Amino acid sequence: MYSFRRLALALALASAVLSGLKAQSPDSSSNPAPATQQAPSAAQSQPQISVQARIKARREQRRAAAIHETYDHRYEGYVGMGYLRFRPGATLQKVNEYDWNGGVTRYFSERLGATVDGRGYYGTPFIRPEQGDPPAGSVGLDKPTISQYAVLLGPTYRFYLQPKYSVSGRVMGGFTHGNFTGDTNGYGTLGVLYPSTSTFAASASIFVEYNLSPALGFRVAPEYYVTGFGSSLQNNLGYSVGLVVRVGKQ
Numbered sequence: 001m002y003s004f005r006r007l008a009l010a011l012a013l014a015s016a017v018l019s020g021l022k023a024q025s026p027d028s029s030s031n032p033a034p035a036t037q038q039a040p041s042a043a044q045s046q047p048q049i050s051v052q053a054r055i056k057a058r059r060e061q062r063r064a065a066a067i068h069e070t071y072d073h074r075y076e077g078y079v080g081m082g083y084l085r086f087r088p089g090a091t092l093q094k095v096n097e098y099d100w101n102g103g104v105t106r107y108f109s110e111r112l113g114a115t116v117d118g119r120g121y122y123g124t125p126f127i128r129p130e131q132g133d134p135p136a137g138s139v140g141l142d143k144p145t146i147s148q149y150a151v152l153l154g155p156t157y158r159f160y161l162q163p164k165y166s167v168s169g170r171v172m173g174g175f176t177h178g179n180f181t182g183d184t185n186g187y188g189t190l191g192v193l194y195p196s197t198s199t200f201a202a203s204a205s206i207f208v209e210y211n212l213s214p215a216l217g218f219r220v221a222p223e224y225y226v227t228g229f230g231s232s233l234q235n236n237l238g239y240s241v242g243l244v245v246r247v248g249k250q
Contacts, residue, residue: 086123101117124146152203205223223237
């Protein structure tokens with residue numbers, strides 16, 4: 001009987017200890033709760049990042065497709081007009097010349113092509129009476145009309161492409177013919193103009209094209225233009241503007 005009481009007392013003590021442990025278990029388990037509550041916010045941020053990445057990728061795909069549609073043409077033709085500051089004689093002041101120009105570029109990729117260019121320049125230099133031989137003023141030749149015609153060719157490279165515009169560089173070389181004495185009534189160079197002759201010409205230009213459509217653009221082209229009339233160099237600056245038409249897919 002005594003042993004039974006001792007066993008009952010041991011069971012009662014064990015039951016009390018277990019009850020205490022159970023009472024403490026909610027406190028110990030309450031600490032991880034905030035972690036389980038934060039988990040949904042982290043899970044929600046991951047889909048948002050994925051959506052933004054997909055949107056960015058789709059935009060980049062559309063941009064690449066638009067660039068390819070615009071610049072994947074085999075041929076590009078252009079025509080326009082321009083302006084050049086040119087010195088028609090070693091002792092004369094520079095004159096304003098106005099020009100027409102046109103050409104064709106054969107592209108071998110979206111960036112690299114070869115250009116053939118033709119152009120004509122027209123101007124009216126001023127010759128003071130004391131400069132001419134005979135004196136220009138005495139024979140009414142103080143403002144003769146001059147002209148130049150050139151054919152050039154060289155590489156063209158687009159180094160910046162966007163769907164709406166591009167920036168390109170071009171260098172060309174060839175020859176030009178200058179007609180400086182055709183309006184001097186047989187007096188020739190008047191002692192101050194370059195002789196009418198053919199010589200070399202070279203051009204370097206960086207130009208911008210704004211695309212009105214994939215097949216049509218507008219070009220602005222500042223240019224450095226050098227010629228070799230009179231056994232000397234004429235370093236000329238000018239620009240041209242014009243329309244660009246693209247045909248033929250690669």
